Amino acid sequence: MKQRYTPIPIPFKQRLRELRVRVLPLVVFLMVGVFVYFLWENQVSSPGMIGEVVADHSTVSSPAGGILINFYYDEFDSVNEGQLIGQIYRQDTLFVNAQLNLIRAESDLIRESMEIGADDLRNRSNLESLKIDELNTRISLAGLQLRKQQSTINYNRAAELFGRDLISEQEYELAKMELELLEIEVSETENLIRFLGERISENEEFQRYETRADRDPILAAIRVQEQRMETLLAESSPMPIYAPISGIISDVKYKGGEYVATGDSLLRIESPEPAYIVGFLRQPFTVQPEAGMMVEVRTRKPGRKFFESQIEQLGGHIRMIDSQLQRPGAIYESGLPIKIPISESSDVILSPGEIVDIVLRPGR
Numbered sequence: 001m002k003q004r005y006t007p008i009p010i011p012f013k014q015r016l017r018e019l020r021v022r023v024l025p026l027v028v029f030l031m032v033g034v035f036v037y038f039l040w041e042n043q044v045s046s047p048g049m050i051g052e053v054v055a056d057h058s059t060v061s062s063p064a065g066g067i068l069i070n071f072y073y074d075e076f077d078s079v080n081e082g083q084l085i086g087q088i089y090r091q092d093t094l095f096v097n098a099q100l101n102l103i104r105a106e107s108d109l110i111r112e113s114m115e116i117g118a119d120d121l122r123n124r125s126n127l128e129s130l131k132i133d134e135l136n137t138r139i140s141l142a143g144l145q146l147r148k149q150q151s152t153i154n155y156n157r158a159a160e161l162f163g164r165d166l167i168s169e170q171e172y173e174l175a176k177m178e179l180e181l182l183e184i185e186v187s188e189t190e191n192l193i194r195f196l197g198e199r200i201s202e203n204e205e206f207q208r209y210e211t212r213a214d215r216d217p218i219l220a221a222i223r224v225q226e227q228r229m230e231t232l233l234a235e236s237s238p239m240p241i242y243a244p245i246s247g248i249i250s251d252v253k254y255k256g257g258e259y260v261a262t263g264d265s266l267l268r269i270e271s272p273e274p275a276y277i278v279g280f281l282r283q284p285f286t287v288q289p290e291a292g293m294m295v296e297v298r299t300r301k302p303g304r305k306f307f308e309s310q311i312e313q314l315g316g317h318i319r320m321i322d323s324q325l326q327r328p329g330a331i332y333e334s335g336l337p338i339k340i341p342i343s344e345s346s347d348v349i350l351s352p353g354e355i356v357d358i359v360l361r362p363g364r
Contacts, residue, residue: 051279055352056271062260066090071256079243087238134196148182247271280335294361307346313339
Protein backbone atom coordinates (compact mmCIF):
# COMPACT_ATOMS: atom_id res chain seq x y z
CA MET A 1 0.00 0.00 0.00
CA LYS A 2 1.34 3.36 -1.17
CA GLN A 3 2.10 5.71 1.65
CA ARG A 4 0.57 9.22 1.38
CA TYR A 5 2.52 12.22 2.47
CA THR A 6 1.05 15.41 3.71
CA PRO A 7 2.13 18.37 1.51
CA ILE A 8 4.41 20.73 3.25
CA PRO A 9 2.60 24.08 3.49
CA ILE A 10 4.32 27.01 1.79
CA PRO A 11 4.43 30.10 3.97
CA PHE A 12 2.61 33.18 2.71
CA LYS A 13 5.80 35.21 2.76
CA GLN A 14 7.40 32.66 0.46
CA ARG A 15 4.47 32.88 -1.97
CA LEU A 16 4.64 36.70 -1.85
CA ARG A 17 8.35 36.51 -2.54
CA GLU A 18 7.78 34.31 -5.58
CA LEU A 19 5.15 36.78 -6.87
CA ARG A 20 7.49 39.70 -6.33
CA VAL A 21 10.42 38.03 -8.03
CA ARG A 22 8.73 36.32 -11.00
CA VAL A 23 5.44 38.07 -11.78
CA LEU A 24 5.83 41.66 -10.63
CA PRO A 25 8.85 42.46 -12.88
CA LEU A 26 6.96 41.16 -15.91
CA VAL A 27 3.90 43.25 -15.04
CA VAL A 28 6.02 46.37 -14.46
CA PHE A 29 7.86 45.80 -17.72
CA LEU A 30 4.61 45.53 -19.66
CA MET A 31 3.17 48.62 -18.00
CA VAL A 32 6.33 50.68 -18.69
CA GLY A 33 6.33 49.46 -22.30
CA VAL A 34 2.72 50.58 -22.80
CA PHE A 35 3.42 53.91 -21.13
CA VAL A 36 6.56 54.51 -23.24
CA TYR A 37 4.62 53.65 -26.40
CA PHE A 38 1.93 56.17 -25.43
CA LEU A 39 4.50 58.89 -24.77
CA TRP A 40 6.35 58.15 -27.98
CA GLU A 41 3.16 58.23 -30.03
CA ASN A 42 1.72 61.41 -28.55
CA GLN A 43 4.64 63.41 -27.19
CA VAL A 44 8.02 62.35 -28.53
CA SER A 45 7.32 60.85 -31.94
CA SER A 46 8.99 62.42 -34.94
CA PRO A 47 6.80 65.31 -36.10
CA GLY A 48 7.55 64.79 -39.76
CA MET A 49 7.63 68.57 -40.26
CA ILE A 50 8.51 71.67 -38.36
CA GLY A 51 6.58 74.85 -39.03
CA GLU A 52 6.29 78.51 -38.18
CA VAL A 53 3.15 80.54 -37.48
CA VAL A 54 2.96 83.34 -40.05
CA ALA A 55 1.12 86.68 -39.81
CA ASP A 56 0.67 89.56 -42.23
CA HIS A 57 3.57 92.02 -42.26
CA SER A 58 4.70 94.88 -44.42
CA THR A 59 7.89 96.93 -44.79
CA VAL A 60 7.26 100.63 -45.40
CA SER A 61 9.86 102.17 -47.73
CA SER A 62 10.52 105.76 -48.71
CA PRO A 63 8.74 106.60 -52.00
CA ALA A 64 11.23 109.41 -52.74
CA GLY A 65 14.40 110.99 -51.44
CA GLY A 66 14.10 113.88 -49.01
CA ILE A 67 13.62 114.91 -45.38
CA LEU A 68 11.35 112.76 -43.23
CA ILE A 69 8.85 115.05 -41.45
CA ASN A 70 5.83 114.59 -39.17
CA PHE A 71 7.13 111.14 -38.23
CA TYR A 72 6.79 110.48 -34.51
CA TYR A 73 6.34 106.71 -34.26
CA ASP A 74 8.39 104.26 -32.20
CA GLU A 75 8.47 100.51 -31.82
CA PHE A 76 5.36 98.85 -30.32
CA ASP A 77 3.08 101.70 -31.49
CA SER A 78 -0.17 100.58 -33.12
CA VAL A 79 -1.34 101.89 -36.51
CA ASN A 80 -4.39 101.29 -38.66
CA GLU A 81 -4.49 100.61 -42.38
CA GLY A 82 -4.50 103.86 -44.36
CA GLN A 83 -3.27 105.94 -41.40
CA LEU A 84 -0.87 108.80 -42.21
CA ILE A 85 2.46 107.94 -40.58
CA GLY A 86 4.73 110.62 -42.04
CA GLN A 87 5.71 112.77 -45.01
CA ILE A 88 8.73 113.17 -47.27
CA TYR A 89 9.80 116.76 -47.96
CA ARG A 90 11.40 116.07 -51.32
CA GLN A 91 12.77 119.18 -53.02
CA ASP A 92 15.47 121.62 -52.05
CA THR A 93 13.92 125.06 -51.41
CA LEU A 94 16.67 126.82 -53.38
CA PHE A 95 16.01 124.65 -56.43
CA VAL A 96 12.26 125.25 -56.28
CA ASN A 97 12.72 129.03 -55.89
CA ALA A 98 15.10 129.04 -58.88
CA GLN A 99 12.50 127.28 -60.99
CA LEU A 100 9.80 129.73 -59.87
CA ASN A 101 12.05 132.68 -60.75
CA LEU A 102 12.59 131.17 -64.20
CA ILE A 103 8.84 130.90 -64.75
CA ARG A 104 8.39 134.50 -63.56
CA ALA A 105 11.07 135.70 -66.02
CA GLU A 106 9.41 133.87 -68.89
CA SER A 107 6.02 135.36 -67.99
CA ASP A 108 7.60 138.84 -68.03
CA LEU A 109 8.98 138.05 -71.47
CA ILE A 110 5.47 137.18 -72.62
CA ARG A 111 4.24 140.55 -71.32
CA GLU A 112 6.95 142.43 -73.23
CA SER A 113 6.21 140.54 -76.44
CA MET A 114 2.57 141.66 -76.55
CA GLU A 115 1.74 144.26 -79.19
CA ILE A 116 -1.07 146.66 -78.52
CA GLY A 117 -2.86 147.93 -81.65
CA ALA A 118 -6.55 148.59 -82.03
CA ASP A 119 -9.00 148.80 -79.18
CA ASP A 120 -9.88 145.16 -79.49
CA LEU A 121 -6.24 144.24 -79.30
CA ARG A 122 -5.82 146.62 -76.38
CA ASN A 123 -8.68 144.97 -74.53
CA ARG A 124 -7.24 141.59 -75.26
CA SER A 125 -3.86 142.83 -74.09
CA ASN A 126 -5.39 144.10 -70.86
CA LEU A 127 -6.95 140.71 -70.26
CA GLU A 128 -3.66 139.01 -70.97
CA SER A 129 -1.96 141.41 -68.55
CA LEU A 130 -4.46 140.45 -65.89
CA LYS A 131 -3.75 136.80 -66.52
CA ILE A 132 -0.01 137.39 -66.29
CA ASP A 133 -0.54 139.34 -63.05
CA GLU A 134 -2.52 136.41 -61.72
CA LEU A 135 0.22 134.00 -62.80
CA ASN A 136 2.94 136.10 -61.12
CA THR A 137 0.82 136.32 -57.97
CA ARG A 138 0.38 132.56 -57.97
CA ILE A 139 4.15 132.19 -58.39
CA SER A 140 4.63 134.46 -55.37
CA LEU A 141 2.07 132.39 -53.46
CA ALA A 142 3.98 129.22 -54.32
CA GLY A 143 7.17 130.72 -52.93
CA LEU A 144 5.35 131.82 -49.77
CA GLN A 145 3.86 128.34 -49.33
CA LEU A 146 7.30 126.78 -49.60
CA ARG A 147 8.63 129.22 -47.01
CA LYS A 148 5.62 128.46 -44.82
CA GLN A 149 6.28 124.72 -45.06
CA GLN A 150 9.88 125.24 -43.99
CA SER A 151 8.81 127.65 -41.25
CA THR A 152 6.27 125.10 -39.99
CA ILE A 153 9.01 122.47 -39.74
CA ASN A 154 11.24 124.95 -37.89
CA TYR A 155 8.42 125.93 -35.53
CA ASN A 156 7.54 122.31 -34.71
CA ARG A 157 11.19 121.63 -34.01
CA ALA A 158 11.48 124.76 -31.86
CA ALA A 159 8.33 123.81 -29.94
CA GLU A 160 9.75 120.36 -29.24
CA LEU A 161 13.09 121.79 -28.07
CA PHE A 162 11.38 124.49 -25.99
CA GLY A 163 9.23 121.83 -24.31
CA ARG A 164 12.46 120.07 -23.32
CA ASP A 165 14.10 123.35 -22.15
CA LEU A 166 16.80 123.14 -24.84
CA ILE A 167 16.20 126.61 -26.36
CA SER A 168 15.20 129.94 -24.90
CA GLU A 169 11.69 131.37 -24.95
CA GLN A 170 12.90 134.18 -27.24
CA GLU A 171 14.00 131.69 -29.93
CA TYR A 172 10.67 129.89 -29.65
CA GLU A 173 8.71 133.15 -29.99
CA LEU A 174 10.77 134.17 -33.06
CA ALA A 175 9.94 130.90 -34.80
CA LYS A 176 6.28 131.31 -33.88
CA MET A 177 6.16 134.93 -35.09
CA GLU A 178 7.82 134.01 -38.41
CA LEU A 179 5.20 131.33 -39.02
CA GLU A 180 2.33 133.68 -38.16
CA LEU A 181 3.65 136.39 -40.53
CA LEU A 182 3.93 133.89 -43.36
CA GLU A 183 0.39 132.68 -42.70
CA ILE A 184 -0.84 136.28 -43.03
CA GLU A 185 1.13 136.77 -46.29
CA VAL A 186 -0.27 133.56 -47.72
CA SER A 187 -3.81 134.58 -46.78
CA GLU A 188 -3.46 138.06 -48.37
CA THR A 189 -1.91 136.63 -51.52
CA GLU A 190 -4.76 134.13 -51.85
CA ASN A 191 -7.24 137.03 -51.54
CA LEU A 192 -5.41 138.89 -54.32
CA ILE A 193 -5.56 135.81 -56.56
CA ARG A 194 -9.31 135.54 -55.98
CA PHE A 195 -9.72 139.25 -56.83
CA LEU A 196 -7.74 138.91 -60.07
CA GLY A 197 -9.68 135.79 -60.96
CA GLU A 198 -12.95 137.67 -60.60
CA ARG A 199 -11.66 140.53 -62.80
CA ILE A 200 -10.53 138.04 -65.46
CA SER A 201 -13.90 136.31 -65.43
CA GLU A 202 -15.69 139.64 -65.83
CA ASN A 203 -13.50 140.63 -68.79
CA GLU A 204 -13.90 137.28 -70.50
CA GLU A 205 -17.67 137.38 -70.07
CA PHE A 206 -17.86 140.95 -71.39
CA GLN A 207 -15.65 140.33 -74.41
CA ARG A 208 -16.68 136.71 -75.00
CA TYR A 209 -12.97 136.18 -75.24
CA GLU A 210 -13.05 132.57 -74.18
CA THR A 211 -14.20 131.53 -77.68
CA ARG A 212 -10.85 132.70 -79.07
CA ALA A 213 -8.65 131.55 -76.17
CA ASP A 214 -7.60 128.29 -77.77
CA ARG A 215 -6.37 130.19 -80.85
CA ASP A 216 -4.48 132.93 -79.03
CA PRO A 217 -0.70 132.29 -78.78
CA ILE A 218 -0.29 134.56 -75.75
CA LEU A 219 -2.87 132.67 -73.68
CA ALA A 220 -1.41 129.39 -74.87
CA ALA A 221 2.01 130.46 -73.58
CA ILE A 222 0.45 131.53 -70.28
CA ARG A 223 -1.26 128.15 -69.91
CA VAL A 224 2.08 126.43 -70.47
CA GLN A 225 3.67 128.43 -67.65
CA GLU A 226 0.72 127.68 -65.37
CA GLN A 227 1.06 123.96 -66.02
CA ARG A 228 4.81 124.12 -65.37
CA MET A 229 4.20 125.86 -62.07
CA GLU A 230 1.50 123.38 -61.00
CA THR A 231 3.78 120.48 -61.89
CA LEU A 232 6.66 122.00 -59.91
CA LEU A 233 4.47 122.58 -56.86
CA ALA A 234 3.07 119.06 -57.05
CA GLU A 235 6.61 117.64 -57.17
CA SER A 236 7.88 119.84 -54.33
CA SER A 237 4.96 119.37 -51.94
CA PRO A 238 5.47 116.85 -49.09
CA MET A 239 4.68 113.28 -50.16
CA PRO A 240 2.47 111.46 -47.64
CA ILE A 241 3.26 107.95 -46.37
CA TYR A 242 0.35 105.74 -45.31
CA ALA A 243 0.28 102.50 -43.34
CA PRO A 244 -0.41 99.61 -45.76
CA ILE A 245 -1.83 97.31 -43.06
CA SER A 246 -3.00 97.47 -39.46
CA GLY A 247 -0.60 96.20 -36.82
CA ILE A 248 2.28 96.91 -34.47
CA ILE A 249 5.32 98.94 -35.56
CA SER A 250 8.71 97.28 -35.24
CA ASP A 251 12.26 97.88 -36.46
CA VAL A 252 12.11 101.68 -36.92
CA LYS A 253 15.09 102.69 -39.09
CA TYR A 254 14.83 106.51 -39.16
CA LYS A 255 13.59 109.38 -37.05
CA GLY A 256 11.83 112.59 -38.08
CA GLY A 257 14.17 115.18 -39.60
CA GLU A 258 16.60 112.66 -41.07
CA TYR A 259 17.35 112.40 -44.78
CA VAL A 260 16.17 109.25 -46.55
CA ALA A 261 16.84 108.02 -50.08
CA THR A 262 14.33 106.48 -52.45
CA GLY A 263 13.61 102.88 -51.43
CA ASP A 264 15.09 103.14 -47.92
CA SER A 265 13.25 100.98 -45.38
CA LEU A 266 11.58 103.23 -42.79
CA LEU A 267 9.85 100.72 -40.53
CA ARG A 268 8.10 97.35 -40.41
CA ILE A 269 4.46 96.75 -39.49
CA GLU A 270 3.47 93.34 -38.12
CA SER A 271 -0.04 92.06 -37.55
CA PRO A 272 -0.59 90.48 -34.10
CA GLU A 273 -3.13 88.01 -35.53
CA PRO A 274 -1.75 84.73 -36.97
CA ALA A 275 -2.79 83.99 -40.56
CA TYR A 276 -1.53 80.48 -41.33
CA ILE A 277 1.33 78.03 -40.74
CA VAL A 278 4.20 77.31 -43.13
CA GLY A 279 5.85 73.92 -42.63
CA PHE A 280 8.87 72.39 -44.37
CA LEU A 281 8.92 68.69 -45.24
CA ARG A 282 12.55 67.58 -45.33
CA GLN A 283 14.07 65.17 -47.82
CA PRO A 284 13.77 62.26 -48.32
CA PHE A 285 9.96 62.18 -48.18
CA THR A 286 8.66 59.21 -46.20
CA VAL A 287 5.14 60.26 -47.20
CA GLN A 288 4.27 62.08 -50.40
CA PRO A 289 2.25 65.14 -49.28
CA GLU A 290 -0.78 66.33 -51.20
CA ALA A 291 -3.43 69.00 -50.81
CA GLY A 292 -6.20 67.94 -48.44
CA MET A 293 -4.04 65.52 -46.41
CA MET A 294 -4.81 65.68 -42.70
CA VAL A 295 -2.13 66.88 -40.29
CA GLU A 296 -1.82 67.31 -36.54
CA VAL A 297 -0.26 70.56 -35.33
CA ARG A 298 1.44 70.40 -31.94
CA THR A 299 2.63 73.39 -29.95
CA ARG A 300 5.83 73.44 -27.91
CA LYS A 301 4.20 75.11 -24.94
CA PRO A 302 3.83 73.31 -21.62
CA GLY A 303 1.08 70.73 -22.00
CA ARG A 304 1.78 70.14 -25.73
CA LYS A 305 -1.60 71.29 -27.00
CA PHE A 306 -2.55 70.21 -30.51
CA PHE A 307 -5.27 70.53 -33.13
CA GLU A 308 -6.03 68.93 -36.48
CA SER A 309 -5.93 70.69 -39.81
CA GLN A 310 -5.11 69.83 -43.40
CA ILE A 311 -2.65 70.78 -46.11
CA GLU A 312 -4.04 73.69 -48.10
CA GLN A 313 -1.27 74.29 -50.65
CA LEU A 314 2.11 72.87 -51.61
CA GLY A 315 5.11 74.94 -52.66
CA GLY A 316 6.35 74.74 -56.22
CA HIS A 317 10.03 74.07 -55.42
CA ILE A 318 12.14 72.61 -52.64
CA ARG A 319 14.04 75.47 -51.05
CA MET A 320 16.41 76.32 -48.23
CA ILE A 321 14.78 76.04 -44.80
CA ASP A 322 14.99 79.13 -42.62
CA SER A 323 17.78 78.91 -40.05
CA GLN A 324 15.43 79.04 -37.04
CA LEU A 325 13.60 75.97 -38.37
CA GLN A 326 16.67 73.83 -39.02
CA ARG A 327 17.64 71.01 -36.70
CA PRO A 328 20.42 71.72 -34.16
CA GLY A 329 23.84 71.44 -35.76
CA ALA A 330 22.50 71.41 -39.32
CA ILE A 331 24.32 73.66 -41.76
CA TYR A 332 22.18 73.20 -44.85
CA GLU A 333 18.69 71.76 -44.91
CA SER A 334 16.14 71.99 -47.69
CA GLY A 335 12.48 71.10 -47.74
CA LEU A 336 9.19 71.50 -49.51
CA PRO A 337 7.14 74.42 -48.11
CA ILE A 338 3.57 73.53 -47.17
CA LYS A 339 0.79 75.94 -46.21
CA ILE A 340 -1.52 74.84 -43.40
CA PRO A 341 -4.54 76.91 -42.28
CA ILE A 342 -5.18 77.52 -38.60
CA SER A 343 -8.34 75.79 -37.45
CA GLU A 344 -10.96 78.33 -36.39
CA SER A 345 -12.68 75.81 -34.13
CA SER A 346 -9.50 75.12 -32.16
CA ASP A 347 -8.99 76.73 -28.75
CA VAL A 348 -5.21 76.64 -29.14
CA ILE A 349 -3.76 80.17 -29.02
CA LEU A 350 -0.86 80.74 -31.41
CA SER A 351 1.47 83.71 -31.66
CA PRO A 352 3.05 84.93 -34.93
CA GLY A 353 6.58 83.56 -35.26
CA GLU A 354 5.88 80.61 -32.92
CA ILE A 355 7.54 77.29 -33.83
CA VAL A 356 5.22 74.25 -34.01
CA ASP A 357 5.60 70.54 -34.84
CA ILE A 358 3.48 68.99 -37.58
CA VAL A 359 2.63 65.32 -37.95
CA LEU A 360 1.28 63.98 -41.25
CA ARG A 361 -1.81 61.80 -40.96
CA PRO A 362 -2.16 60.06 -44.33
CA GLY A 363 -5.29 57.98 -44.78
CA ARG A 364 -7.33 59.90 -42.22
